[in-house]
Amino acid sequence: MSAVMQEMQTDIGLVSTVVARSSLSFIDGEKGVLEYVGYDIDDLARNSTFEETTFLLWHQRLPSHSELADFTARVQSNYDLSDAMWDMIVSLPRDANPMHALRTLTSALALEDPNADDPSEEANERKSLAMLAKMPALIAGFDRHRKGLDLVRPDTSSSIAESFLYMLTGEKPTQRMARAMDICLILHADHGFNASTFASLVTISTLSDMYSAVTTAIGTLKGPLHGGANQGVMIMLQEIDGIENAESFIMDKLTRKDKVMGFGHRVYKSVDPRATYLKTFAEGIAQDTGNIDLFNISKRIEEIMDREVGAKGIYPNVDFYSATTYFSLGLDLDLFTPLFAMSRVSGWTAHCLEYLEDNRLIRPRCDYVGPHAKEYVDISQR
């Protein structure tokens, strides 16, 4: 090992490495606190909207009345897709994983943007706004296409949450459903340097472009240890099939040292504050939609996990109760992670915009543990 490398600490999984400064989200994993630009997540979930929260993340302050109206109007005027994009949606294989579809379609947005590589701040914000506004149509459009349904164009007079549910179902959602969706979008909008945000920063730090950064992030979010966990939670709840089976199911998993989806977090060693808020919300919406049994199984799992592994700091994370919420809203299981992306795009782009203000290429080292000084053997001798 070289002298330079000897001075460096190997930190597998970047557990204790701080790679940059950020003013966007503050997380206190011990106390269970999450703030966006200083505002408590609970306060934002109760009082804000996803559009306002995105403005907050992008501009690091709350908008005035007219600024919010202007921002919302700009987002709404970007909801619709070009004919070429709608055609691309219906050209995709119906049995494709919606995350593969979303990643491909988001990447394709760059193809029709003549200024996709313009690195100016103004252009980067315009591209961020385009992705934020169009992702709901990409997700809902693909879902209708795979079900053989006619595509529904966005409702440019309503919020992102409302227009998304409208495109998905073809019907105007109730105010309660639209608000539930809006709150989920707020709660998932940002979360420090999680894996997908970090991946987007690695890409933007090469001075690539915003579309590439977000495409990278979508691919990273897809994994079951990150954004894919909410789908895993729902699969688990369905497998358990009755509250009486919860104890044996979970004990079996823990004995086999399998991870229970929706529990544990790299940062939170107390309760994830997003889960606390969602728990109450999930109960209400599950009650309204006849899914209270599902909610009760979740509560039972939480009790068992608390008894068995609570002392190790393993508690429900945001994915645990968002699964019940999304299911109660009528979403297919494999749309849970695309929905996460639809929200997190605001955080990914906010972090990229912030990082570009003082960009430095992200390029870590690895600790080489392989052999040295081996002699090349000709292929005829091997």
Ligand code: ACO
């Ligand atoms: N179920 C059971 N045991 C768990 C769980 C879990 N969900 N999570 C952690 N543990 C245990 C591990 O087995 C390990 O135990 P040990 O010390 O006896 O070996 C210990 O807790 C530490 O676990 P690690 O996996 O090393 O912790 P890490 O910080 O690397 O992982 C992670 C965090 C990936 C989130 C992990 O908790 C996990 O896999 N959870 C399930 C998947 C999930 O819900 N992901 C969503 C995260 S939130 C998000 O991305 C939005």
